Amino acid sequence: MENSQAALLTLGFLLFLKGSSALVVTPVTDPVISKVGDNAMLEIKPPGVLVSVVWFFSPAKIPVVSWTGINPVIGAGYENRVTLNTTTGSVELRSVNLRDDGVYMFQGTTFTSGRERFIGSVTLRVYEPITNVNVKPSLAQPIANQALNLTCEVLGSQTVSSRLWLKDSQPLSTSDRITLSVDSSVVSFNPVLQSDNGEYQCKASNPVSEVTSAGYRLEVNYGPEQASITAPDSAAEGSSVTFTCSAQSLPPCNYTWYFNETETAQGLQYNIASVTNADRGSYTCVAWNSVTGRNTSAVKEFIVTGLGSLSSGEIAGIVICTLAGVTGVALGVYFSVKLCRNNPHDLKPGPAQSSTGAVTYENFKGPSASATYENTTAIRIATLIQETSQQPYSL
The missing domain is CATH 2.60.40.10 (Immunoglobulins)
Known part of the structure; x- marks a missing residue:
């Protein structure tokens, strides 16, 4: 009915x-x-x-x-x-x-x-009301100078009237590098930079609901850049030394140490408990970012101070230079004496002395005797230099 x-x-x-x-x-x-x-x-x-x-x-x-x-x-x-x-x-x-x-x-x-x-x-x-909104990145680990998209995913309703992007709670500013899709569902960074770091949210609405997503924290991985080594330029033998490597990077770098081009250690710091002459040379730190796949390096020249840090050749050189100076003094004395003997105004020498090792000028007879004296002195100095240079020097 x-x-x-x-x-x-x-x-x-x-x-x-x-x-x-x-x-x-x-x-x-x-x-x-x-x-x-x-x-x-x-x-x-x-x-x-x-x-x-x-x-x-x-x-x-x-x-x-x-x-x-x-x-x-x-x-x-x-x-x-x-x-x-x-x-x-x-x-x-x-x-x-x-x-x-x-x-x-x-x-x-x-x-x-x-x-x-x-x-x-x-x-x-x-x-249908919007029940949830999510921000989803196109890359799990964004890398500087690469393209990145953030997508505003809306759940619960097929009808979305508008989407508004926020960065750090403020409307997102677009540019030639940062652009939005026609429906604002995707924001594109081409490329993404460290300056884009921050918290991103998407606010989606329709006539019966408005939901803002949880914050997505964008952290752009980069580096390593500007690697450097902190350490003294030199240290005394027996002292302790610490080399520290640093580089700007996200995530933090892995560090590898090389001594004279040979890998010697891993980690942020390299320690030498007791410095020896063998520790002098070139220290290289290589910083590596496992996310970006990039690396950079720094080099430090290190010197060991103290006599024990010198090689045998260096020690011999110093000894030879020293003996050469002594020889110069001896020759200077010799020529001074000779000039005094030839000066007619000098006083005549006294009687010859009989003490052992004394030198007498009574029987000085001219050039032949002088040549004999000079040759004998030169031979003794040369022999002393040779013997000294052949002696071993220990650290």
Whole structure:
């Protein structure tokens, strides 16, 4: 019986629309926005006293509810979901779903000084709420000077009216390097730089919801750059020395030490507990970033001080130079004595001394004796130099 009545109401409504002119009633709100699961009010206020009203769901003209002064008749599929206000003709739909989205047409009769027909329609828009928003990077470990995309992933609804990108809680500024897709679902960095570091969020909205994602912390991996070694230029034999390597890098570098081009240690620092002459030379630190795959290096020349740090050749050189100086002094004394003997104003020497090792000038007879003295002195000095240079020197 209800189906027959609904069919008659549908037919009557269609004939009514083709009949005489009627007052067009504008709904209080149009469109009506609702989210899945909420109640939606299709509110109208026709003039006069309501005599009858009928609602259809367009475009299929499916009866929703009708009233002619007795009990309202609810259309199939709307049982327990529709409440009709018999004073104004307004309809409340409860627990709406996506199938309820569409245009609702109404028509009815009011009475003032006489009967007056009215018609109209109202649009209901039903949306799923956004339940969650995520920011997803195209690279798990972004690297400086490479391209990077951040995608705004929206869950819970197919309808997204807008997306707004935030960096450190402020709207993201775009540029030739930082661009947005047409629907703002993707922000592209080409390339990404260290200056892009910060917390990124995406705020997505539709007519019934607005959700902001959790913060995504962008940390651009880079380096290593500007490697350097901190250590003294020299140290005394037997002392302790620490070499420290550093480089600007994210993540922190791995360090490898080389001594005179031979790998000798791993780690940030290289320690020598007791310096020896064998420790002097070239120290190289190689800094390596396991994420970027890049490396850089620094070199430090190190000197060991103290006599024990000199080689045998260096010691012999010093000894020879010293003996050469002694020889110069001896020769100077010799020539001074010779000049004094040849000076006619010098006093004559006294009697010869008999003490052992004494030198007498009484029998000095001229050039032949002088040559003999000079040759003997030179031979003794040369012999002393040779013997000294051949002696071993220990550290």
